[in-house]
Amino acid sequence: MSIACECSRGRLHLNSDWAMLEPVDRDYRPVPPGAASHTVLLTNLANRVQPVIRYDLGDSVTLGTEPCSCGSPFPALRVQGRCDDELWLRNANGEWVELLPLALTTVVEDFAGAHQFQVVQVAPDALRVRLEETDRNARESLWLNVARALRSYLDAQGLPGVALHLDAAPLERSASSGKLRRVVASRRASA
Template structure:
């Protein structure tokens, strides 16, 4: 895909790594690594217990400290991404720390279809379906089994909770059916959406941990 884009537009195509909390986190080099903008940010690859992950090993998550934001300090903020730090200097000559990004650690849903296959559902896609529900302030989808989902909803003030549930669950069921996942059960949760753990980051989609 990268080669096709470069050929079609006649330009070089580059990769970048960014987050809402700090946009220009890292940019690629000729050797295929991403170099961290360490003059303005610190990225710390860590394990599930938040101890440092050695270079050359994929991290459980990564912590961000943003030096550029003077209005809202962001210190060791859990981004939820798995990264691998390069051991030693990069062959491109850049002195900046080099990483590779594996992506989100646990937000991709892996749902079992009726035929026995496993379908991967990206969190942004399914969250967008739920967010389009009229009268919904925010929603959260929790995977509780290979083919079961629990939908937590927080309606807008004055909105009818039953109507919001019917609309949201109907949209979600239609989306899943289009992915040949009509067998997946969507259960209405009694509890509202919950904030994340230590980071406090709100996760719209919470998947089962991979085996």
């Protein structure tokens, strides 16, 4: 289950019966629909052992002011200034499946407990994951958790054949902003 999914009109709908997003300003005050937020807080109680409560995602979002024309009752939202890429992965039938960075990073953070990481697409059906953790034992157990969480997410998206590898390279931050891109698509990775 992802926290948002794209509809036939190309808009993102929040799965609001499962996750809660609060767009807020710089001082964490609520931002009304129609206005761009500074960041957004995610609350998700699906995992009762490790609930996510008002976690700061760092994305600027704008909630729609009117119902979407696709007829979905779930609130539509737009994500701006996102530095993470959408990923297109190829399944066993040769079809392309889109993964939203917000969904992917939430899986790694919520279910694996990793916060500083980079998921890099290296082939149509392969991902490499960089982790910041340097302690060898902690790194190995973190990787097991990340791989398990990503595997079950990819399986659920119909992508059981996508290969996952731990990448020994350090995290790459943007030279200009210092910001960490947590999901990097192959077309940009190779550019």
